Amino acid sequence: MRQIRIGDITIDAVIEREGPWRKPAHFFPTLDQATFDAHLPSMEPEVYNKALGMLMVTYQTFVVRTPSRTILIDTCTGEDKGHPPPFDFPGKARWRNELFALGVTFESVDYVFCTHLHIDHTGWNTTLKDGRWVPTFPNAKYIFHKGEYAVWEAEHQRGANPPGTVFRDNCLPIVEAGQALLVDDDFQLDDMITLTPTPGHSPCHCCVNIFSRGQRAVVTGDMMHHAIQCREPDWSAKPDWDPVQSAKSRRAFLASVAETDTLILPIHFPTPTVGLVTADGDARFNYTFKRD
Numbered sequence: 001m002r003q004i005r006i007g008d009i010t011i012d013a014v015i016e017r018e019g020p021w022r023k024p025a026h027f028f029p030t031l032d033q034a035t036f037d038a039h040l041p042s043m044e045p046e047v048y049n050k051a052l053g054m055l056m057v058t059y060q061t062f063v064v065r066t067p068s069r070t071i072l073i074d075t076c077t078g079e080d081k082g083h084p085p086p087f088d089f090p091g092k093a094r095w096r097n098e099l100f101a102l103g104v105t106f107e108s109v110d111y112v113f114c115t116h117l118h119i120d121h122t123g124w125n126t127t128l129k130d131g132r133w134v135p136t137f138p139n140a141k142y143i144f145h146k147g148e149y150a151v152w153e154a155e156h157q158r159g160a161n162p163p164g165t166v167f168r169d170n171c172l173p174i175v176e177a178g179q180a181l182l183v184d185d186d187f188q189l190d191d192m193i194t195l196t197p198t199p200g201h202s203p204c205h206c207c208v209n210i211f212s213r214g215q216r217a218v219v220t221g222d223m224m225h226h227a228i229q230c231r232e233p234d235w236s237a238k239p240d241w242d243p244v245q246s247a248k249s250r251r252a253f254l255a256s257v258a259e260t261d262t263l264i265l266p267i268h269f270p271t272p273t274v275g276l277v278t279a280d281g282d283a284r285f286n287y288t289f290k291r292d
């Protein structure tokens with residue numbers, strides 16, 4: 001994604017991994033292939049690899065710079081985590097290099113926000129130092145939704161997997177280091193950042209609103225994983241915590257931004273990533289990349 005500007009704020013993408021990923025029916029349990037195929041002509045060509053029959057899925061972090069702060073939203077899978085396939089992406093240097101190429105150092109990050117506490121949104125929260133997981137960004141406050149944190153803490157305590165090592169290695173060390181801000185739905189930062197609760201994919205998943213000079217962008221985390229979910233909002237993804245609630249949140253969110261100039265930043269959408277939502281009748285939406 002090319003840098004976008006919202007009033008006084010710039011937003012860049014730092015990519016960990018991109019390319020073809022999973023067959024549609026493997027990722028959306030209620031997907032009907034004929035319906036998917038029928039929607040293809042109305043979707044942007046970048047979102048699907050027809051030759052392979054696979055979704056195009058990116059893993060990325062958004063770097064939000066206000067006049068006074070550097071904020072990272074979602075932190076991919078990270079390095080040295082020992083994740084099993086398919087999350088054992090090779091070549092983690094790309095993420096680091098792209099971050100540093102923006103002039104952002106680990107020390108210069110003021111806030112890290114995780115839309116939810118899953119394996120591919122918390123990875124770079126921590127790095128391995130002398131056998132211990134420590135915060136990657138030594139001067140940052142990490143913003144987690146307190147309800148989200150509480151659920152995964154309870155799951156972790158009863159030995160559930162997921163979240164498995166995700167809570168232990170990516171989240172708990174942040175709290176233990178005193179760098180976590182556990183916040184509620186009404187959290188605000190400098191009148192520029194607010195949250196929109198969109199539960200379903202995870203217990204307290206939140207989208208992150210970015211406002212400046214009358215303009216708005218929203219990082220939508222995993223509220224949707226693929227543009228097909230604008231065409232068929234009821235197709236919830238396999239990893240969703242509550243598929244029915246996920247669909248409800250998606251419909252409500254898409255209806256709220258359709259036909260507005262709100263820029264949408266979905267974490268897993270391929271380059272050019274940023275786009276606009278329009279309505280297609282009462283039940284469906286279109287996602288159009290903003291290419292200029």
Ligand SMILES: [Zn+2]
Binds near residue numbers: 120222
């Ligand atoms: Zn994800």
